[in-house]
Amino acid sequence: MFHKLSIRFKLVVLLAGSAALALLVSSLITSYTTYVTESRASLRVLQQLTSVISENMRAALAFHDVHSAGNILAPLRVDSHILLAVVTDDVGKVWSQYRHPTLSKAQGDAMLQHVRDTITAESQKLFDQEATVEHLHDDCMGVLQTVWFDGKPIGVLAVISDTQRLRTKIRDFILVQLSISLLTLVVLVFLSVRLQALFTRPILDLVAAMHSVAATKDYRHALSVQRSDEFGELYEGFDAMLAEVRERDERLSKLATTDALTGLANRRHAMDVLATMLARSQRKGEPLGVVMLDIDFFKKVNDHYGHPAGDLVLQTVARVLQDSAREYDLVARFGGEEFLVICEGATVEMAAAVAERIRSSVQEYRINLQGDGFLYVTVSLGVHARTPSADDALEGVIESMIKTADEAMYRAKESGRNRFVVG
Numbered sequence: 001m002f003h004k005l006s007i008r009f010k011l012v013v014l015l016a017g018s019a020a021l022a023l024l025v026s027s028l029i030t031s032y033t034t035y036v037t038e039s040r041a042s043l044r045v046l047q048q049l050t051s052v053i054s055e056n057m058r059a060a061l062a063f064h065d066v067h068s069a070g071n072i073l074a075p076l077r078v079d080s081h082i083l084l085a086v087v088t089d090d091v092g093k094v095w096s097q098y099r100h101p102t103l104s105k106a107q108g109d110a111m112l113q114h115v116r117d118t119i120t121a122e123s124q125k126l127f128d129q130e131a132t133v134e135h136l137h138d139d140c141m142g143v144l145q146t147v148w149f150d151g152k153p154i155g156v157l158a159v160i161s162d163t164q165r166l167r168t169k170i171r172d173f174i175l176v177q178l179s180i181s182l183l184t185l186v187v188l189v190f191l192s193v194r195l196q197a198l199f200t201r202p203i204l205d206l207v208a209a210m211h212s213v214a215a216t217k218d219y220r221h222a223l224s225v226q227r228s229d230e231f232g233e234l235y236e237g238f239d240a241m242l243a244e245v246r247e248r249d250e251r252l253s254k255l256a257t258t259d260a261l262t263g264l265a266n267r268r269h270a271m272d273v274l275a276t277m278l279a280r281s282q283r284k285g286e287p288l289g290v291v292m293l294d295i296d297f298f299k300k301v302n303d304h305y306g307h308p309a310g311d312l313v314l315q316t317v318a319r320v321l322q323d324s325a326r327e328y329d330l331v332a333r334f335g336g337e338e339f340l341v342i343c344e345g346a347t348v349e350m351a352a353a354v355a356e357r358i359r360s361s362v363q364e365y366r367i368n369l370q371g372d373g374f375l376y377v378t379v380s381l382g383v384h385a386r387t388p389s390a391d392d393a394l395e396g397v398i399e400s401m402i403k404t405a406d407e408a409m410y411r412a413k414e415s416g417r418n419r420f421v422v423g
């Protein structure tokens with residue numbers, strides 16, 4: 001499933017997903033540390049309040065002045081979050097207390113009981129170590145502090161407050177945090193959609209280039225992109241691969257169309273070119289000439305000088321043919337010591353002129369046998385030209401033209417060689 005998704009989509013999901021995860025973790029950590037800090041701060045405020053009240057309470061408690069104790073606790077009503085403030089003597093008997101008006105009797109009694117239990121449980125801490133006791137629950141928090149007189153504990157003051165203020169603060173903080181995170185996430189998703197192109201564009205370009213090369217089989221279009229990162233290496237590798245395939249392609253096509261000994265077009269390529277040129281001639285209504293030629297007494301060259309010398313003669317004649325033919329004529333080795341020259345747009349006179357130029361050039365050319373002296377050879381040629389009519393079947397025309405030129409060439413042989421005959 002995952003590998004079916006596009007790379008663009010995967011990258012956006014990866015970038016946005018990582019950002020969302022990072023935001024979530026950082027929000028959780030910040031929320032937790034804020035909760036811890038705010039809880040400590042709230043307890044510290046309650047502790048300071050308890051400390052002040054216990055200071056004021058000392059005389060009232062020392063002189064068992066219940067009325068004064070009540071007066072000291074009474075102002076607590078201005079703070080709507082204080083639920084219960086209670087002063088007990090050192091054995092837990094209640095001297096005076098303040099209860100928030102909204103607190104039910106049952107709730108107040110339960111809290112009072114909790115205070116008594118805490119005094120019993122934490123008596124060592126309260127009376128021996130002179131420490132305060134703090135408690136934090138979900139919906140309330142409390143501080144218990146010993147009241148001292150003359151170095152002796154004479155009672156305990158407990159102040160219990162709700163955690164409404166703390167909870168509101170934390171909730172507001174989380175809301176702000178959540179809004180910032182959401183906003184950041186939206187921005188990050190937007191940026192991811194934009195930034196993914198930095199990574200996906202080069203890959204997609206490569207994929208497009210690969211498809212285009214595969215479809216057109218045209219290996220010439222290198223990407224030629226200058227980059228110094230890994231994508232640059234990928235482009236370079238792709239271009240190098242294309243160049244290699246192109247080179248191999250050209251080598252193969254040359255091998256398929258060229259005669260290895262002479263470097264001329266081979267018979268198959270010559271037939272292909274003849275078909276193309278003939279189709280063009282037919283379309284344009286123009287003539288096409290062919291000259292078929294064969295080296296005279298070539299067997300004797302082989303027999304007398306050996307096969308390598310015969311090869312040299314073939315190569316030399318090929319060069320002379322190439323030089324004597326017109327620039328746009330195709331010269332091909334048709335087989336053995338037989339050659340074909342295709343002259344596009346040539347009338348029989350023009351083809352005959354080409355044949356005569358070839359004949360005299362070959363005749364005059366002194367072939368250096370490289371150590372075996374020098375040699376002159378001649379060629380016999382058959383010339384034929386025609387303008388194919390629109391309803392001619394090209395395959396038949398090709399065959400007939402080659403046959404006619406070939407027959408003319410044999411007539412040239414029969415009539416004494418070193419000449420051309422028009423067929």
Ligand SMILES: Nc1nc2c(ncn2[C@@H]2O[C@H](COP(=O)(O)OP(=O)(O)OP(=O)(O)O)[C@@H](O)[C@H]2O)c(=O)[nH]1
Nearest residue numbers: 294295296297298299300302307308310311336337
């Ligand atoms: N050295 C060499 N000889 C070849 C090659 N291909 C064909 N031949 C030779 O060409 C000779 C052709 O001889 P023939 O067909 O008898 O014709 P010819 O001796 O040229 O006589 P005419 O054509 O009648 O003038 C044969 O000896 C072949 O072995 C080649 O690639 N290299």
